[in-house]
């Protein structure tokens with residue numbers, strides 16, 4: 001992690017404390033970063049970028065392993081902040097931003113996907129996972145945030161990834177709870 005990116009993450013963490021951004025925790029960002037470095041996905045998809053705090057973690061890892069991030073965010077003010085924060089961090093060239101509703105656009109994606117980070121509306125995770133499944137490469141990994149803080153609304157998602165035999169799934173007690181599911 002270079003010093004400039006560390007400073008930007010730090011500023012965004014302060015902003016997040018004021019509210020309205022709903023960013024992942026620092027430790028969740030570090031966990032996703034380490035997992036990406038270890039597993040070396042080529043194409044990473046994020047649903048729900050907000051102002052780009054999590055996207056900066058994903059793109060910093062992507063830069064190290066020569067991967068690409070595709071991220072979806074449909075609120076125009078958030079997209080503006082996302083672009084500006086990625087530019088400040090010199091990471092914009094590793095990220096393709098789709099400024100639209102992921103539910104409308106995920107199905108159009110041409111790329112095969114290796115790593116997904118779900119952090120949009122909690123009641124849409126399962127629908128988004130199903131839209132992405134036909135695009136998965138073997139051993140694709142799905143990281144879903146808020147599975148402890150929003151466990152009731154995520155019941156259908158958690159039931160699916162923990163009972164469908166095509167996934168191996170594990171809960172990590174990090175931040176608001178992260179479910180890591182891998183295609184086996």
Ligand SMILES: C[S@@+](CC[C@H](N)C(=O)[O-])C[C@H]1O[C@@H](n2cnc3c(N)ncnc32)[C@H](O)[C@@H]1O
Nearest residue numbers: 022023024048050053054073074101102120121
């Ligand atoms: C929890 S915040 C994301 C925080 C961000 N991942 C981070 O940690 O920095 C959720 C974001 O997802 C966006 N969002 C929710 N549903 C979406 C959808 N279907 N398509 C695109 N963006 C969506 C919201 O506008 C909001 O900015």
